[in-house]
Amino acid sequence: MKKLLLGNEALALGAYHADVMVAAAYPGTPSTEILETLARFDDIHAEWSTNEKVAMEVALGAAYAGVRALVAMKQVGLNVASDPFMAASITGINGGLVVVSADDPGVHSTQNEQDSRPYAKFAKVPMLEPSDSQEAYDLMAHAFDMSEMFDTPVLLRTTLRVSHSKSVVEITRSRNPLPRARTFHHDCEKYVMLPAHARRRVPVVEERLAKLSAYAESCPLNQIIWGERHLGIITSGIAYHYAREVFPNASFLKLGMTFPLPARLLRYFASQVERVVVIEELTPFLEENIRILGVDVRGKEFIPSTGALNPRIIEEASFHAGLLPQPSGWKAAEAVTGLPERPPILCAGCPYLGIFFVLSTMGQRSKLQRSQGKWEKELKLIITGDIGCYTLATYPPLCAMDTCACMGASIGQALGIEKAGTKAKVVAVIGDSTFFHSGITGVVNGVYNESETTIIILDNNTTAMTGHQEHPGTGISAQGKKTKAVDLERLVRGIGVDDVKIVNAFDVRALRTAVRDCLSNPELSVLIVRGRCSSQLKQRSHALVVDAAKCDRCQTCLKIGCPAIQKKGEDIYIESTLCVGEACTICEQICPTQAIKRPSTESGQRNNEQA
């Protein structure tokens, strides 16, 4: 059967057909759809874990108990999970364990541009890389087999253009669960890493690596495609497809297993072609490791080592490197310059607009609007931020974020800035899902170390940025089952925060009062701002309207940063296709001349009746 599948869907289906029993993940672009797809199969356990470290531990436990397990994350998630990942390498597994890490070359939706591949070498575990959806599907079976054959976790590294491209998959397998003893056997020299045991496991890992190197030589995932012999290209992942397009006649060594590398195969391939180059995205991981094996290859001399590749970049680089003749009169098609950019923004009706409007006005941040992102003078209010939709409050007009480093960092950073002795008040802003992921320990630390900061938890009861996944606070599992919800308020009170407030995200006056109270309280306070994500609203009332006769064009409403509030000439209007109406009304509340209104009472009533 042929199907058009996203790389991530193909990975999930491949794992399902390879008899995976337990799957765990934390959402993160570009990896999210892997677990979303697996969660639809009700004969396995698929969960959103609180974070990647927990997900890795869950999968590792399942593998210890003899079943096949998968854990999926984005590349920075592997940083969070790196501790149990390294542990999995030294203990080995029992049932197969596949760790999927999805990189984001070009930084579309991440805080950095990180190449996951060195993690395989670091942890001394094998790594596979698919180049399209078909391979994503096929590689999963190899990955689980390899994991069990060599008693090791397998790193399956994908990238955005593999994970988020749809291509045709021939589905050749189905799920045929093997009879497995689902038992955990006591084996403390393998599973209890006391120094005395770990010391004995170290050489086992080295032996495993040697066996894997030998296996790589005959691994069917490493393939030579012979073309003309004047140019040989060593490549993997999405770069293979780009390179095939640019060099239709060259010879290729396509690596599906990219660690450990097949030394003999590489040497053989290099000896058969006149010139050999490596084409890979991001760091020179293949190039350097191939050179270590004694094969003199070049790649990053002409292929960029940052950003996402595409056929055009490879083509232009190849002109310069003399790999391709540059056609006379060739000119790259250039984008038109000078157009206004369109960065992502907070949605109309977003429950975070109100609180950021309050922080922005109280912190007098409108002055930052034309500052090009830099401000030398002292701030009245310092706002440490975190990872989620709300990071977008950094942009004008709100300009309401000063830091964003990694998941959960806002709370610790706020304490550090406070303890450094700054005069300004410090507020940490963190979303609900991010708080569960890695904010809790920050609060524990704040209570213990007597922080005076204010922590604002933005609670929209979902993981919005990645597409509305459930989390521990929602009370619904990844597979749609009702479960126990973790109560945010009780959680922070339990840690020892006495000053805890809950405020409606769409009540500007209440938000302002609450923030003022928190800031004047010389102890750690937590403000939970609660409101529904506007893209999850099931019904919308009519859009609000601007009464042109009453509007004095003061533009206060534009400072909210709501995309529905637009300007034509000097006149303000509300774009009816975007405004969520009565679910929000932030602009109505702040308009100094009461010029923003709900549509006539008659239609308003009709809506109430509908609701």
Next chain:
Amino acid sequence: MNKLDLLMVGVGGQGIVLAGDILADVVLALGYDVKKTDTLGMAQRGGSVVSHIRVAPKVWSPLVKEGEAEVLLALEKLEAARWCHFLRRDGIAIVNDYALPPLSVSLGLHRYPSDEEIRNILQQRTKQVYFVNGTEKAKRLGEVRAVNMFMLGFSSCLLPADARLWESCIAQRFSAKAAEINVAAFRQGREEGHHAGLR
């Protein structure tokens, strides 16, 4: 049809990814190889969104190369200008005559280009530019969000697939109730495409 490289662009939330998925289903049913890749994740939040769709007997890269697309389908005017360098010199631009100014424009930090400027930018790339009143037509049908299906219908005239195949691929993606209005928007768009002499 030997090959078709198509770019669908617009603003996050306009239904570009879905329209592209339907087109991919159709060409797959016609027996072509197809690859498609979209903007997903953070960039989707009201940002500039682009969907690359490549159709041929065998497709390697999922990304369309600049200067090589046969068709640019834009659901917003500024986005048409932003992405038109992907078009071949003899390519076809189908543009929804609808402006959604970025926030920076409302704030007075940037200026939205005039209709004439946008037309000039597009015409410097290709002579085949079609402006379509998609948003207006979808509003009149009673569902402004069906603009993606209207525009897909308009462009559908360029592909060797009959209306029945298109409509069944659309119906599969919606509930029965939503399918009705979306198929209606598609039909009207297709009719206008034929009318405009698109083939």
